[in-house]
Amino acid sequence: MRYLPHTREDIEQMLQVVGAADLDALFSSIPDDCRRKNEMNLPEPLTEWELNGHMDHLAAGMGASPACKVFMGAGSYSHYIPEISRQLLLRSEVFTAYTPYQPEISQGTLQTIFEYQTLVCRLLGMDVANASMYDGASGLAEALLMTIRISRRRKVAVSRAVHPLYRKVVETYFTPGDFEVVELPVGSDGRTDLSGLKDLGELAGVALQSPNFFGCIEDLEAAGKKIHEDRKTLFVTAFTEPLAYGLLKNPGVCGADIVCGEGQSFGIPQSFGGPGLGMFAARQPYVRAMPGRLVGKTVDRDGKTGFVLTLATREQHIRREKATSNICSNQGLCATASTMYMAAMGGTGIRELSRLNRDRAEYLKASLAGAGYASAFTAPTFNEFVVRFPEGFSDTWQALLKKKIVAGLHLAPWYPELSDCWLMCVTETIDKNDIDGLVKEVTR
C-alpha cells in the first residue's frame, strides 16, 4: 500500500528495538476480551485508477451545475470560483497544516486568518470576527447562546423568515438547556413582523436574517431600533448570502450586535452542502463572550510583527467546562478560500458582482410576472424571490428535471401556508439565455 512505508526489514528492526516478538505483541495491553475476533469486512482496496473510475461513475448522475441549470439557492449558492483559488488552496503548506498552535511555523495560516477576520468585519460592519464556525446554522445557534450569556436572560426570538434548517439547528442546540425559543411571524410583504415584540417579555436576543429565506431584504435599521428599545436585548442578524453586502447596507450600520451566517458563496464549492463557512462577528464589548478562535497581532523577540492565537482563555482547551463554546476544529481552509476570494474580488468587484446577481434575479422576476406568475411578497429582494405558481406546476417542475433544469425550491414542506410557492434563485452562473429558457419552459 503506497501510504505505508514499512518494509519487512524495517518492521523486524523496529520490533527488536521495542522488544516485541511480532506486531500482535504490541497490543498486549489490550485485554483478550477487548480484542476484535474477526477481520474487518471491507471491500478490496482500489488502485488509484480504479478509484478514479468509481468516483467518476458516482458523480456522473449528479444534477450539478453547469450541466444542470439550478435555479435554487436556499442557503447554497452557485458562484464562479476562480482557478487561482483552487490552485492556491492546494499549496500543501496551507492545506496539510494543523491549527496554528506553534506560531513561528504557522505565520501563513495566522496572517491569513487575521486578514479573514478583518475582511469579514469590513463586509459586515462589525468590530471583531472569529476564525470561523462550522456553518451558518450552528453559528446562529451559538450567537443566540451568546446573547443568553451576555444578558443573563433565558428567552430568544427568531424570525420565521430565518432559514428553516437554521431554526431547526437552533432548536436542537436549545433543547437540553432550559432556554426558550419563540418565533416571530412574517408580514404580508415577506419581512419579519415585529409588532408583537413587546408582548414577548424579556428577550436575550432577537434574530433576523437578511436577505431572509424568501430573499426579502429586511429593514434592519428599523428592526434594530425597535429591538433596542429594550436595552438589554441583543440584535442578532444572520445571512445565507454574504454577496448581498456588496450592495446592501451592512448589519453593523443598522445596529446589529452579533452577525453570523454562511460564507459558502465566497469561493467555496457547494459540495452537497458542506464544508461551508460559519462567519461570526460581534461588537467589541462582547469579544470575551464570543465562541471560537481569534488571531491577534503581536511582536516577536526582535520586535518583528507576527500573529498568534489569542484570548484563548475563552476556549475549551484552557477553560474546559467553563469555555464559551466547545468548538475546536473549525472551517479554517474554507475561511482561507473566502479570504482569497474576497481579495480577488476587491471592493470594486464585489459591488459589480453583487449588482449583477440582483439584476439578473430581477430580470427573471419581471419576466415571470410578465407571464402571469406574480411574486408572493412585495418587499425588495436580492438574488432570490418567491413566486406563486398555478396548480399543476409540480408536474411542470418534475418534467423540467428531465431537461436538467431545477426550477426553484418548492416551499410546501417548509411553509404549509406557501404550498403553491417556489423559491427562485439567480446568480451570475445563470445568464440571460438560461433565464429566457426557463421562462419559456414554464409558460409552455
Place this chain on the structure above:
Amino acid sequence: MKEKMGTTGLIFNEPLLWEKGSPGRKGLSLPRRDVAEAPLDDALTGDGPDFPDLSELDVVRHFTRLSQWNFGVDSGMYPLGSCTMKYNPRTNERQASIPGFANAHPLLPPSLCQGALALMYDLQGYLAEITGMPAVTLQPAAGAHGELTGMLIFAAYHKHKGKVRTRVLIPDTAHGTNPASATLCGFTAVPVKSGADGVLRPESVAELMDEDTAGIMVTNPNTLGLFEKNIRQVAGIVHEKGGLIYCDGANMNAIMGLVNIGDIGVDVLHLNLHKTFSTPHGGGGPGAGPVCVTRELEPFLPTPRVVKEGNSYRLDEDGPLSVGKVHAFFGNFGILLRACCYILSMGNHLKQASQYAVLNANYIKESLKGHYHLPYDQPCMHECVFTDKLQQEHHVATLDIAKRLMDHGFHPPTIYFPLVVSGAIMIEPTETESKETLDQFIDAMKQIAREARQCPDCLHESPQFPKVRRLDETAAARKPCLRG
C-alpha cells in the same frame, strides 16, 4: 543524512492585503452584463465593503508567500500527539473536485443526487464495520461537534426513559472539548481521577456513578496513549445504574481492526475523519465527526438519514425521537467524500495502518527512553508521552525543546497536554512516517537533550530558522489587536 533537516532559504516579507493594491484593479473575471440595472431603494443600499482592489498576480503572490511561512505534513514529520497528522492522499483532493460533487446543491431532488447519497450510505456502512457500532450519522462537522451530538443523544435517551439526569463523568486525562460539550448540553462535568498506571480505575467510577449521572465520556486509547483496559468493567458499572458510555474516538488510529468498539460496552462513539481517516486539517479545519451508536440508540440520531430502498437512495426526515439537526445540511460532505476514498484505497490495510502507527510510537518511546523522562513506562498505543523532568535541572523546559525541534525541521509534538502530566511532550508519529524519518527525529531529540546539558541558552533562544522568533503572546492577549 547526518545534516540537520532544518535550514534557511529565501522567503519573502509580505504586507497585509490592504497594504497592497490600488483602487480599480481586479483579480476576478466578472461575467458579462446582459440585463439592465434594476433600481434599489437608497435606504437599503450601502457603500459596499472597503476591500483592497488587487490584480490576479497580486493575489497569487500574496498567498504563495504566506504559504511559505507555514509547515504542513507535506513539509515534514508532524508528530502532534492526539491529532494524527498522517499523510493526506492527493487523489482525495482530485475526487472531491469532480464537478458532479463539488457543484452539487444540497437540496437537489433524490433523482439528481443518487451518487452523493450512495457515497454517504457506503461510508456509514464502512464506519459501522470498522467500529462495530451498527448505526452512524455523518452530520457532525468536527470532533467536538460529534461530542455535542453524543451528549444530545445522552440527554434525549434519559428524557425518553422518563428521568432527566444532570451529571456526566469525565476522566482527568480527557480533551477539553469533553467537559465543554457536556456543559453545552446542560450537564455538570464531574472529573474522575485516573489511577497511578494512567488508566481508569473501576472503583473510582463506581464511587461517582449514580442514578443522577447520565454516563461517562472515555477516550480510548486515552490521551496518555494507553488502552483503557478496564473499559468493560467500567461499562458494567455505568450500565448497572442506567447510564451510557461515550467513547471519544480521537485515537481510533491505534485500534482499527484490532478492537471492536461495539463489543466493549460503548454506546456512543465519535470518529475524527480528519485524524484517523486522512483528511487534511486545513490549518484548523474543516473536519468531520461522525457519530456511531448501538441499535438501541439509533432512533435518537440526527435527521435526515440516508436510507436505501432497492437500488436507490433517499433521505428520511422522519425521526420522532431524533435529537434534531446539528448542521444545516448533511455535514461536511466534501470531507466525508475524502474519508470514503481513503477507506476504499486502504481496505483491510487499515489494520496494518494501526499496527504500524503503534509500532512507530513504541519505537520512538524505546529509543528516547533515558534521554527524556517517561512517566508511564509501559507499552504504548499510537502515541507516547515524555516530560521535561530531566531537562528541568538545566533550566530547559518542554517549550524550549519544542521550539528547538523547529530548527531541526520537525513540527513539535503536542506540549503541556494531557494536563495530568507536568511538562508533557506527547508524540504521535503516525504510520505514514518511515523508519528513516523516525530515526532522524530520534537523533534530533537526542541532540536537543545534549544541548540542554551543554548549551541551555541555545534552546532558550530557539527557534532560529523560522520567519519569526518566539512571539509575545501575553502582549497579544493584554491589548488584543484582532483586525486591521
